[in-house]
Amino acid sequence: MKTVYVDNNATTKVAPEVLEVMLPYFSEYYGNPSSMHFFGGQVQKKVDEARERVADFLGAEPSEVVFTSCGTESDNAAILGTLDSYTEKRHLISTRVEHPAIGNVATYLGRKGYRLSELSVDREGRLDLDDLRESLTDETALVTIMYANNETGVIFPIEEIGEIVKARGISFHSDAVQAAGKIPLNMKKSKLDMLSISGHKLHAPKGIGVLYIRKGTKFSPFLIGGHQEKGRRGGTENVPYIIGLGKACELAKRHLDEENTKVKALRDYLEAKILERIPNTLVNGDRVHRLPNTVSVSFEYVEGESILLLLSDLGICASSGSACTSGSLEPSHVLRAMGVPFTAAHGSIRFSLSIYSTKEEMDYIIEHLPPIIQRLRDISPFWKDYLKSQGKA
């Protein structure tokens, strides 16, 4: 059975070029970059090179790049490291649609006595910036708002938000795990103080992340230990993964145009054909301000897990915001925050493409998806009721 992988917002394939540059650092070049001898020194040079590549990709200075173990660590470090630097400020602003790496940290801090403002989104998944303006106080230690949403791909106006936040002199962080590699990021022109990215979302392996920290930003280390990362993150450097991420960032920079032309065209083709061939289907989220690789669609009167398993049976790998796929009993917090009606929320499917996606794969999905939805609608008691209500049955 062939595998059609359209779940790249969950994780991506490690690029062969990335794996290739990593391998020698598992075997031959195992030195510790901190060592005084030549054997460690030669590894240090490669780590520096990787840091330069990541900095180049983000439009940052190499000294502003801190390597971490994953996106979640970067997010945790950004929040806790900032609050620790402003102990007198006890207010945090975020949104209702953040990834759990932010959302659950915020909830945890709420339990610890911090005041939280979680900004709402509208039906299209957009923020109301007046809400943000009204939420800012002298007590606010940090504003953390995701760059782009993992489920819908909706992009937030980070620079416009930055203008508002920085006018008040407040620290500003963004979880850009889904945005990195898909839309341009340039920290030199940005208002952001901190930004999180994750290796495995841009064709590096799992287990490596970055926290960008603008020079001069107040920050206390989250992982306390050795002098590594200029004292901002203890722990011996994960050398092969850092080198892999450097390569992945170099490739991502090179592929950015392709993401916004070829990948976007494939996504638009898939979306258009699905809407054309399957009735009672709607797209979740703002279709204009959206990542080029993501589409979240809801099929009314059917349930997401059933769709996923039937797709999976044909080798198609996607994901869903339905309740049943997570082990939770309610649909995703993102769709609920957007107010997607229950008729559609349980039947949401996310397709997320990559530069490795092909037209043949899209055609394969377009061929097999309509009969799957029809089959589940034929089993669903609500479909016939709906048709009757429309005078169609």
Added chain:
Amino acid sequence: MWDYTEKVKDHFLNPRNVGEIDNPDGAGEVGSLACGDALRLTFKLDEKKRIKDVKFKTFGCASAIASSSALTEIIKGKTVEEAAKVTNQDIANYLGGLPVEKMHCSVMGREALEAAIANYRGQKVTKEDFEVVCNCFGVTDREITHAIRENDLKTVEQVTYYTKAGGGCGQCHPKIEAIIEKVRKEMDKEAPPPKPEKKKLTNIQKIKLIEDTLGREIIPALKADGGDLDLIDIEGNKVYVALRGSCSFCPSAEITLKQYVETKLREFVSDDIVVEEVRP
């Protein structure tokens, strides 16, 4: 990915008896679009009052569809009286088991069957007759009680897995706890647990049995309330223990010791056990 059995996969990919019977003898519907799953069950009887034909329509995940399909296969050919005895465990067993988080799918099957039989018998069962405990998923005290009894449930988490109650905002958790306590007391009265036979023990056997009983019967219950207990010493029939965690500052610690630990040790080890608390 869920670890579904081959039988679940088969009934999901090839569901049996899909559809709706026109002019059925019995029809039942449970669940809703908002809840994320729903099942409509219809059946027709033959002249011997056996279920001749049964069909289902289900909105829901793979295990909901498989549970519905299994239910129809189980009750086909049964009399209404026989069908009324089918439990959600029967549905889960027929499928070779369900992931515990998905047991509510089997409960939905049983509830739809109950509703269809009530409909056949001309009885009206409406949610309004009972107290809705979980507002997020519209689960009544009756449904929770039934699931506790039928599946020997002991915790709120289990009740959520079996009925969905408490799986949303979580505000009803204290209510569910109260129902569990009440129902389990009733269950204990109905069937008192058989007392294990006590025989003359050597000192080593006795120490071992005390340790086992503490570990199996007593400490887990204390831990559930945030407490713990350490065995300090055993001297003849006296057992010295120290309470830890929330137990140690609990005003009811004395009572916990005397009534609970001692009763349990007397029940499982020896009738003359006396428990003494060692304070730090």
